[in-house]
Amino acid sequence: MLHFKDSFETGDIRVVRHCIGSFGVNTYLIVCRKTKKAAVVDPGGEVPALTEAIRAEGAEVTHMLFTHAHIDHIYGAEALKAALPDARVAYHAREQIVVDSTPDMCRMFGVPLCRMPAQEMDLEKEPEFSIGALQVRTLLTPGHTPGSVCFYLAEHKICLTGDLLFKGSVGRTDFEGGSGTDLRASLDRILEVLPDDTKILPGHGKYTTMAEEKKGNFYLRVDRWR
Ligand SMILES: [Zn+2]
Ligand SMILES: [Zn+2]
Structure with missing residues (x-):
């Protein structure tokens, strides 16, 4: 189920977003306008619509x-990899435990089995890379x-935050492998690294900025709660 599609451009980057499935996950197509090279971030499904957009x-x-x-972020991964065999599958080595628990998660949510394609790039070893002329840093x-x-x-001035930071909220930590302490440290890290005018592209929900979240997000209002 494709809920909506939107897009924006800034400088030589173009971002196309698809909001997909019952979990409403944001799947992003990041295009370097200079070279037309692109990356798909978190392919949540609706692969025909995605490949059409590409x-x-x-x-x-x-x-x-x-x-x-x-699973909401990888649901379309296998089919998309089949359609785009040259796209390098990249995730962080520490995520392997979650990848391995995918069958359990599918059973828990009562959805047909899905699978993460084989890892071809470890973001732990290769945290900095480029999509055409766009430089990307993995945090x-x-x-x-x-x-x-x-x-x-x-x-x-763009950061894709997955399920760490949303507009007005943060990711839950009650799934297997989640940690509230780690989440707090990660929020502190992005508070330190990301300037206020950074546009936040979250894994679910609306776009926001660091400035807005510092003002309106309970979890980032460090001045008041420490
Ligand atoms: Zn999610
Ligand atoms: Zn998640």
Whole structure:
């Protein structure tokens, strides 16, 4: 179920977002406008719509990136990999435990079995990489899951935060491998690293900015709660 699709451009980056499935996960297509190289982040399903969007952009997908491996974020991964065999499957080594628990998660949520394709790039070993001319830095931000990461495009003031940070909220920590202490440390890390004018592209829900979250998000209002 594709809920909606939207897009925006800033400088030489173009972002197309699909909001997918009963979990309403945000799947992002990040396109380098200079080179037409692209990455898909968290392919949650609706692969025909995704591949159509990729075709419409005239983009060549070099990477399939995962902020973490919960089933809502990987549901379309296998089918998308079949459609785009050259896109490198990238997630963090510490997320392997979540990848391995995928069959259990599918049973728990009563959905047909899905699988993460084989890892081709370990974000622990290769945290900095480029999508065409776009430089990407991986920030390890555990808490929601052990190997959760954010993808930070500093030059474009964009950060994809997965299920770490949402507009007005943060990711839950009660799943297997979750940790409230780690989540707190990860929030502190992004508070330190990301400037206020960073646009936040979360794994669910609306876009926001660091400035807005510092003002309106209980979990980031460190001045008041410490
Ligand atoms: Zn998640
Ligand atoms: Zn999620």
